[in-house]
Amino acid sequence: MSGELIRRTLGEVLAFIGLTDSVGQPLAFALHDFRRMLITDAVRTGLPPHIAQAIAGHADINTTMGHHAVYPAETIEVHRAFISRRRALRPAEEYRTPTDAEWEDFLGHFERRELSVGTCARAYGTTCIHEHACVRCSLLRPDPAQRARLAEVRDNLIARIAEAETEGWLGEVDGLQVSLAGAGEAPSA
Ligand code: SF4
Known part of the structure; x- marks a missing residue:
């Protein structure tokens, strides 16, 4: 209609x-x-x-x-x-007052989410299920201040893809391409 x-x-x-x-x-x-x-x-x-x-x-x-x-x-x-x-x-x-240890653990969660290239947005109480492959993870919130580091990661991935293609390591190329796409979404320098 x-x-x-x-x-x-x-x-x-x-x-x-x-x-x-x-x-x-x-x-x-x-x-x-x-x-x-x-x-x-x-x-x-x-x-x-x-x-x-x-x-x-x-x-x-x-x-x-x-x-x-x-x-x-x-x-x-x-x-x-x-x-x-x-x-x-x-x-x-679920609504009781947390113990001091639980509260410390809760606060610590936010510190443990700090990464070299940004912040991990996974929820409290969850662990990393992506084997810390942060650059290719949708939970990464890139830090604009780390643009240079991300650009370095991206350049390194491009070089590794070229090497893998030259050497015929085709099994590695796909995975590296996924990481490269993730790095490419980060803010450029
Ligand atoms: S891979 Fe993802 S979930 Fe794991 S630490 Fe990195 S950003 Fe967080």
Whole structure:
């Protein structure tokens, strides 16, 4: 169905029903109104605003907040209610105060994610599943300050690919090409 067909059909249905607005004028819907209604309904019934933002595809949560027809205070109340419901469903153990050792481990996680060419974005409590092949890993967040180092890695990969091709080590070429593509996505010097 085209947008035009939906718009026209909606107009015909509204005219048939005879619904009017607060000043007695026939109601008219734009397709965009349905986004507003969806977001309003979802947030009012407990969907966290940042999830509504992801569903709506908004880059900024303020755009989402502008779309839903409720006040921010109401949003906060609804979100708190959502958190309370979630806590009631989850094991109480998840919400106890962490021990000093656990807290230190949590803080240490962020230090252990520092890499020579950027930061690893893997979640807390997870280990590296990519054998520390960071340059080819989608979880690497390259550090712009390390451009020179990344350029060095890239040049080294190009040289290794050329050597592998010359020597006939074709089994290595594919893997090196993947790493090269990863290095190529990093900011250039
Ligand atoms: S390979 Fe990926 S997951 Fe592993 S340390 Fe590097 S960036 Fe993190």
